[in-house]
Amino acid sequence: MMCYLGLWYLFFVPCTLAYVSYVPEQVHISYGENPWEITVMWNTLNNTWTSVVEYGINGLALRAESKHPKKFISPGTNGSAQFIHRVTLKKLTPDSKYIYHVGSILGWSEEFSFRTPPEDQTTWYPRLAIYGDMGNENAKSLPRLQQEVQRGKYDAILHVGDFAYDMYMDAGERGNVFMRQIQPIAAYVPYMTCAGNHEEKFNFTHYRNRFGMPGNTEGLFFSFNMGNVHFISVSTEVYYFLQYGLKMVVKQYEWLEKDLQEATSPQNRTLRPWIVVFGHRPMYCSNNNTDDCTYMETMTRVGLPGGFFGLEEMFYRYGVDLLIWAHEHSYERLWPIYDYKVLNGSYEAPYTNPKAPVHIVTGSAGCREIHDNFKGNAPAWSGFRSTHYGYTRMNVANNTHIHLEQVSVDLEGMVVDQFWLIKETHTAFTQL
Ligand SMILES: *[C@@H]1O[C@H](CO)[C@@H](O)[C@H](O)[C@H]1NC(C)=O
Ligand SMILES: *[C@@H]1O[C@H](CO)[C@@H](O)[C@H](O)[C@H]1NC(C)=O
Ligand SMILES: *[C@@H]1O[C@H](CO)[C@@H](O)[C@H](O)[C@H]1NC(C)=O
Ligand SMILES: *[C@@H]1O[C@H](CO)[C@@H](O)[C@H](O)[C@H]1NC(C)=O
Ligand SMILES: *[C@@H]1O[C@H](CO)[C@@H](O)[C@H](O)[C@H]1NC(C)=O
Ligand SMILES: *[C@@H]1O[C@H](CO)[C@@H](O)[C@H](O)[C@H]1NC(C)=O
Ligand SMILES: *[C@@H]1O[C@H](CO)[C@@H](O)[C@H](O)[C@H]1NC(C)=O
Ligand SMILES: [Fe+2]
Numbered sequence: 001m002m003c004y005l006g007l008w009y010l011f012f013v014p015c016t017l018a019y020v021s022y023v024p025e026q027v028h029i030s031y032g033e034n035p036w037e038i039t040v041m042w043n044t045l046n047n048t049w050t051s052v053v054e055y056g057i058n059g060l061a062l063r064a065e066s067k068h069p070k071k072f073i074s075p076g077t078n079g080s081a082q083f084i085h086r087v088t089l090k091k092l093t094p095d096s097k098y099i100y101h102v103g104s105i106l107g108w109s110e111e112f113s114f115r116t117p118p119e120d121q122t123t124w125y126p127r128l129a130i131y132g133d134m135g136n137e138n139a140k141s142l143p144r145l146q147q148e149v150q151r152g153k154y155d156a157i158l159h160v161g162d163f164a165y166d167m168y169m170d171a172g173e174r175g176n177v178f179m180r181q182i183q184p185i186a187a188y189v190p191y192m193t194c195a196g197n198h199e200e201k202f203n204f205t206h207y208r209n210r211f212g213m214p215g216n217t218e219g220l221f222f223s224f225n226m227g228n229v230h231f232i233s234v235s236t237e238v239y240y241f242l243q244y245g246l247k248m249v250v251k252q253y254e255w256l257e258k259d260l261q262e263a264t265s266p267q268n269r270t271l272r273p274w275i276v277v278f279g280h281r282p283m284y285c286s287n288n289n290t291d292d293c294t295y296m297e298t299m300t301r302v303g304l305p306g307g308f309f310g311l312e313e314m315f316y317r318y319g320v321d322l323l324i325w326a327h328e329h330s331y332e333r334l335w336p337i338y339d340y341k342v343l344n345g346s347y348e349a350p351y352t353n354p355k356a357p358v359h360i361v362t363g364s365a366g367c368r369e370i371h372d373n374f375k376g377n378a379p380a381w382s383g384f385r386s387t388h389y390g391y392t393r394m395n396v397a398n399n400t401h402i403h404l405e406q407v408s409v410d411l412e413g414m415v416v417d418q419f420w421l422i423k424e425t426h427t428a429f430t431q432l
Contacts, residue, residue, distance in 0.1 A: 020046050021045040021046060022044055022045075022046055022103070022107035023044065023108075024043070024085070024102045024103050024108070025044070025176075025180060025183075026042055026043040026210075027041070027102060027109055027112060027183050027187040028040075028041055028042070028182065028183065028191050029041070029114060029186065029187060029189070029190055030190045030193075030212050030213055031156070031190045031192065031214055032088045032089075032090065032214055033214050035226060035227075036091060036092040036094060036117070037091075037092065038088070039086060039087070039088045040086075040087050040089065040102055041085060041087075041210075041211075041212045042102050042109065043082050044069070044082065045082055045083075047071070048069065048083065048104040049068070050065060050068075051066050051085035051087050051104065052065045052104050053087045053101075053102050054100065054101055055100035055101075056098065056099065057097065057099075060099065060101065060111075064088070064089050064090075066087045069084060069086075071083055072084050072172075074168055074175075074202075075205060077172070079173070084209055093116060094117060095115075095118040096116050098113060099111050099113045112188060113188060117155070117226070121225065121271070121272075122227075123228075124226070125227055125395075125396040125397060125398060126156065126226040126394075126396055127153065127154050127394070127396070128155060128156050128157065128158055128226075128393070129153075129157050129158075129394075130324055130391065130394055131365035131390075132160035132161050132196065132280060132325070132326020132327060132362060132363040133160075133162040133196070133326050133327065133329055133365055133366075133369075134159065134163065134365035134367060135163075135368050135369075136164045137367070138367055138370065139366050140365070140389035140409045140410075141391045141407075142181060142182075142366070144391075144409055144413060145157075145391065146184040146185055150184065150188070154393075155190075155226065156189050156191075158192050158193075158233075158324065159193045159194075160194055160326035160362065161193070161195055161198075161199070161279070162196035162197065162199070162280065162326065162327065162367065163196070163198065163199065163207070164177075164178035165368050165369065167198075167210065168201040168202060168205075172206065175206050191211075193211050193219060194219075194221075194233040194234065194235060194278055194279055195235050196237065196280040196281075196327065197237055197280065200237060204220065204244075217251075219233075220248070220252070221233060221234050221252045221255060221256065223259050223263070225272055227396065228272050228274055228396065228398075228399055229274040229275075229276055230263045230276070232276070233277075233278055233279070234256065234277060234278070234279040234300075235248070235252060235279065235280075236280045236325075237281070238252055239300050239304065249304065249309050250309065253309045253311075256311070260314065260320075261318075263318075264428070269426055273400075274396065274399075276320075276322045277315060277323050278323075279300065279325060281293075281300060282326075282332075282359065282361045283298045283359065284298075284334055284340075284359060284361075285325075285327075285328045285361055286378055286382050287372045288376075292327070294375060312339065316356060316428075316430065317429070318428055319427050319429050319431075320357050321402075321421065322357065322358050322402070323358070324360055324392075325359065325360070325361045325363070326363030327363050328361050328363050328372045329364050329367065329369060329370065329371050329372040330371060330372050330373070331360070331362050331384075331385070331387075331390065331406050332361040332374075332384070332386075333360050333385075333404075334359040335350050336350060336351070336354030336356040338355075338356035338429065340381065342381050343356040350383070352423075353422065354421075355429055357429075358421055360392065362391065362406070364386070364387070364389050364391070365389070365390070371387045371389075373387060384417045386406060386416050386417065388409065388411065389408070389409040389410055390408045390409045390410070391406075391409075392404060392407070393405040393407060400423060400424055402420070402421045403418065403419075404418065404421065406418070
């Protein structure tokens, strides 16, 4: 467009910078209410009034649509509006590669694809990449993750809180840039999340609006199944930002108890023996800082002052196999632990039939807050520590074996830690 500057301009056409774009960006997917439902989300600068996904196995013959994309303005700013689109594809054919594009008659994205899992979930053993604390700047793990996802190495991603640093900043533009950065991952495999402390601003509004997790809790706590694994995402942050309501702590606690009750019914645990919980703030860590679990008890572990709503006891009682945390910008693997007591399987094979949940802390994906170092002496419950940038791979082998690896980005993808979690039976630890 041409803007002639001159005296006449003061009286006639104001020369404003008004952009218009209906082209979808920030495309990302997540699981719906079952593994054959995929929720597709994207943003447009301007309103397209409707949100369409054209998709299919051999072409774009199918169509799913929703109306009224959500107008979103980063609160507390004069940032411009954008529109957030959300469409769920249902009853997808198992074990198929789908292609899709998103948009409306006003403009379409390029084409993306995803795979659906097989019909028999009892013999589908998922492979995931897992990390927390990945920012816009210094996202050290991002290139390798983009490459590995494109090469089909993973079925899904778990991003264990703390995105962009922070999504609300620069009137939300930092969130937009981050969501564009992860599109080469998140448009191809379900990008499953939980909220971290960096999502807190304005009652987690950026997190709640930008991600479309299953359940009706705006992604604050929810569960989903992948093959023989039941995943549970929890918000550790509801314990730390009580200004948004104590009721969130209570609601999550009650929901969690019910979810674990169902997941551990004899029939369900036979179908899906593995239960994996992920949340942002670790219950244990040995980092050298003065504000986290090194110096004070984590409230998600011990509960609010007075001991209410602590979660460690519940995870122990229901026999949760693996707990995944982030928040510390490092990687730490713990020996099986309950209430500071190490409860190894056996001395030689601590992770074979452990007598308590196994924890890992994997918050080293890379962000502008760089590393968190460790205290000099590792506590007896700490099995391995690394301050390299990197992420975790979780490969389920079958109903008794899970393999975990820690990838170092500093060492060009070298695996710096790995272990097998082996369980012949999956029961409440209180029964052992
Ligand atoms: C498109 O969005 C921009 C930014 O919010 C706004 O300035 C512009 O007026 C919009 N244009 C149309 C045609 O809606
Ligand atoms: C938003 O605009 C109003 C009016 O121009 C101004 O007073 C206010 O400081 C602006 N707020 C921010 C966060 O930029
Ligand atoms: C914060 O968001 C939660 C979840 O949407 C809602 O239940 C709660 O009432 C909100 N709290 C405040 C103070 O707005
Ligand atoms: C088994 O899990 C499903 C959800 O996956 C739940 O709806 C059902 O109630 C559970 N069964 C039992 C007996 O709790
Ligand atoms: C747990 O196993 C590890 C590795 O074998 C060992 O170093 C540690 O002492 C064991 N702890 C207990 C309490 O058995
Ligand atoms: C821990 O942090 C303190 C204060 O920053 C520093 O003086 C000390 O050297 C650190 N210790 C280790 C082992 O990094
Ligand atoms: C489960 O996987 C492990 C590791 O690959 C293997 O050693 C074991 O034999 C498998 N068990 C069954 C029952 O297939
Ligand atoms: Fe954090």
